[in-house]
Amino acid sequence: MALSTEASSRLAAQLDEHQDKISELWVRQVAATLRGRLSQGELDRQIRELFRALRETLAAGTTQLQGDGGEVRALLTELSRARALQGFTSTETAISIFAVKEAFATATDVFNAESQAMGDYISFGSFIDELGLFTFATYAQAREEVIADQAEQLLELATPVVKLWDGVVAVPLVGTLDSARAQVVMERLLQTLVDTGSPYAIIDITGVPAVDTQVAQHVLKTVVAARLMGAECIISGIRPQIAQTIVALGIEFGDIATKATLADALRHALRRSGNSDLVRRGAARREH
Amino acid sequence: MERVPVLKIGDFLLVSIQVDMEDQIALQLQEDLSARIVETGVHGVIIDITALDIVDSFVGRMLSTIAAISKVLDAETVVVGMRPAVAITLVELGLSLNGIRTALNVERGMELLARAREDELFLDLGDDDSAETDSDGAAVRS
The missing domain is CATH 3.30.750.24 (STAS domain)
Incomplete structure (x- = not known):
């Protein structure tokens, strides 16, 4: 279910309104998952840049990562690469992005304002996110094992006695x-x-x-x-x-x-x- | 106390080290070995370290000492059966067993000692035997 143009501009307005609170909550949650392995300043900078790009993209009415979402995508690419090189897991990296959902929900107070079903759905969504992250982490690990095996085989192939x-x-x-x-x-x-x-x-x-x-x-x-x-x-x-x-x-x-x-x-x-x-x-x- | 046995095999003494070496055991071995060399009159000592997982500077020095003692008693020492991992560790640590001959296994060690002994005998007898060995060498070359 893609975002409609109206919905994205409404979201952009919300993001604007609660800008400080959302980015603060976002940074705090990411910092908790990374457990201090990334400096606060660096994290702050990354999150704020990402936040700005996200807001601008939504304000421009873009609802897809491809095409006009270019800046968000570039930022995400940079962030993901950096995290991978710094030795963070795929789950830790993805949570940096997913965390914005909860920050948004908390800041805009959707839990109280909307019906109970809405709150339930949001919780359910984050639970499913966790499942998805787990699948992906397992998948990545399996891939890495395959690569390590191949590297070892290559090493043996290359050195016959x-x-x-x-x-x-x-x-x-x-x-x-x-x-x-x-x-x-x-x-x-x-x-x-x-x-x-x-x-x-x-x-x-x-x-x-x-x-x-x-x-x-x-x-x-x-x-x-x-x-x-x-x-x-x-x-x-x-x-x-x-x-x-x-x-x-x-x-x-x-x-x-x-x-x-x-x-x-x-x-x-x-x-x-x-x-x-x-x-x-x-x-x-x-x-x- | 544990003791390292010294076995006589043909013209050689075989010392197979199977236990962790300590000061006391090393000293006892040196005594036993020198006594046996004199008693049996052999000219070759083979020290088998196949069972040793670790060769540190202590064991290295012990081997050098044994080699030096044997040399004084006119017996050549050859250390055999060093494991690859041990050799790699020694190289990485920069330790080298100076003045010690080595061979891959007991059999090769015996060959090495026999050859060294023969060599000495030739020297003693003069160059009468050189013709025979020359032809051997030529056969290999051709």
């Missing part, structure tokens, strides 16, 4: 390496080392678009952790530009083996896992 040879596993890293992903990569790689008993791991960074100090830090941590567990890591897939960046940034890979290609890394791992390790060290000591 593959077995290259007996005792050699590899992680081909593709895409930007942020802290969350680096953590997942590290955990999965180390777990695979334990599960397969592989003493060699190759971290291939061919697919990493850029290496900064942060990415290097993540990779180094993984290598050190693997070393603590008794496995050796080889970093491969270092492109020419990346090699230059690494040197320019002053990143030290220390005694960690770095190779240009995955093939080189695999060859290195195979050579090391064979007896030649022994030969090489023996020869080196003999020379001393």
Whole structure:
């Protein structure tokens, strides 16, 4: 049941008449639901702006949010986004708007002035609002769970650990390496080392678009952790530009083996896992 | 008092730490272990920490001390079975087990010690055996 033009102008007149009282009640009620997580000044400003826009829209005879209700809609968009970013729930956000109904009813004294049925209907309306809010909150929560699940799946998809040879596993890293992903990569790689008993791991960074100090830090941590567990890591897939960046940034890979290609890394791992390790060290000591 | 058993397996001593380490237990372990190394004349000690959920600086220092004692008695120490979570925590805390060899599991640890031992024996005997191992190395490379 949309508002008629006459009704909206009558409402605008009412809003005008009880302006201070309505906005004060409105602010007070919203403040109660937000429990001081938003500063009074900010809340005051938001509500007053919204109130003004609402009054003007009604006065202009606009009864729909689409079309001429542009200013109200813009304000609502801004408010909703801000609340979402500040971590308020959908219910808390929606109550900020619904609260105006009760403020209006209290200020204009509809409860006493009109029939009992009217009062009942208003109470019923707010009860239904609550039900609606609950449905919406549940719906939003379910959606968020789906999104979180998908994000997790994506994370797992993006970080496979593959077995290259007996005792050699590899992680081909593709895409930007942020802290969350680096953590997942590290955990999965180390777990695979334990599960397969592989003493060699190759971290291939061919697919990493850029290496900064942060990415290097993540990779180094993984290598050190693997070393603590008794496995050796080889970093491969270092492109020419990346090699230059690494040197320019002053990143030290220390005694960690770095190779240009995955093939080189695999060859290195195979050579090391064979007896030649022994030969090489023996020869080196003999020379001393 | 709880005690950490020291088992002899082949040419190695195996110490599997299953209880929360405390000062007294650590001291007892150091005594038991050094006595056993001398008694059995082994050249390798494997410390298994698979059962440890937490390795803090105390346990880290204990491991270093054990490694140092064993070294003095001519036995190599290798720590095996560190859990991924433990390794990650150590790295995040910036603790590193300096001077301690590590391996993924007991089997790998035994291989590592055997190889290190062989290596030393080769050195003692001179370079007569190098031909054999060279061919092994070449086989892997090709």
